[in-house]
Amino acid sequence: MLAVFNKSVAKSPVELQQSPQNGAVSALKDGFLATHFSSTHSASFVINLASSGFFAYSSSQKLLCQMVGWIFPKMGIKILFAVVDDMFCLFEGHIKNIAVLKQQYGLNKTANEVSIVIEAYRTLRDRGPYPAEQVVRGIAGRFAFVLFDATSQSTFIASDVDGSVPFFWGTDAEGHLVVSTNTEIVKQGCGKSSSPFPKGCFFTSSGGLRSYEHLNELKAVPRVDSSGEVCGMTFKVDEGTRKGKPAMPRVGSDANWSQHY
Template structure:
């Protein structure tokens, strides 16, 4: 699955545009990224949106344990990879038919977040029990919603295109070819909403920061996403030892 959105919709975190000194970025344009995906995924279906934004789905090389699905409902587009263990219970709760896919369930869960504000987004994802990653776009309000389960069993990567657009995909080869060195895996157990911070499901009131690491030559070669446990959102950062931090994931810039 693939999604590319301009900065006004999916403003990427600053960690995705860190200056990888000594490295060539080689970021592709949105048009080039679409061609890369078409070339490598001949069965792909594209969903083109205004201003050059788009989503795409392919079932090629699909992991049977983590099937991909796509749904468009009421102007909401959802790409889903993985499975939900509590799909049966969620279908009953939201009044969906037994044929409703995981992507359909996620759309209904998102509507609760959108229509019952200020419903906490971390609570929305906590309702989903399984191994999954999804990319959801609400075209009515131009909101992009990304999430990945806490174990990180299903791949999801994000990076930046040549014009700064946000690129999201479950294909590590596509993200590398599209974004050069300006990409990382999306941190497990986290949520990203347009116009919001990166949020940890388990620590929703604490900041998630991307910490760059350098090799012996001073080149940035990795980013570590961590939850700063002793700093709450909208508060002043407290300095201290490494014990003040809780790891979300370690990501490599390959």
């Protein structure tokens, strides 16, 4: 799966924004990266988000997951896409506690993983009395997802605590954010600014990158290739810093989740 967001929608961390000489191109100009994705993935779909960016995924990736199922028989990897009330979401992976979350969010029996992610985000956006860290931490399984809320022009991106689903991100030549489960696609658009998306973390348009597994801050560590050149950053938990425990606002308080998530 692939998502590219205009820098006005999702401002990437400054650590991902490297010099123009890093081999990055413009991912959005003339539909470059969307066209490249379609040319390299059969049965692909591109969802245009107008000036905000686009989503892309391939149904043929499901076949790949089935083919490697004998190696990872319990992973149950799925690639799902859904749009609900102008909330667009791409999900790859599997949620283990899906029955519990369906009940928690009041969803029917036919709801799937992508429905749960959308509803979890809606809970945050509409002033649900839960810290974002707690909401994402409550999703058990192997997953990576990307959500775009067209109403608030905001994004919500996350990966599981073990980084079970390969997930990468980077910044293109114009500062737009690129995220994908295919490292080669990210490198095509971002050059050497491409990096693994940190496991156990989530990224929002207004809040930036945060860890939901630890209360510690994150620090960027340069990745160096075989020639000694910096090629992106790896974000790790900084054991020397610790954030304060997030407060849980009471229902009806002035806490406005839509301004933060």
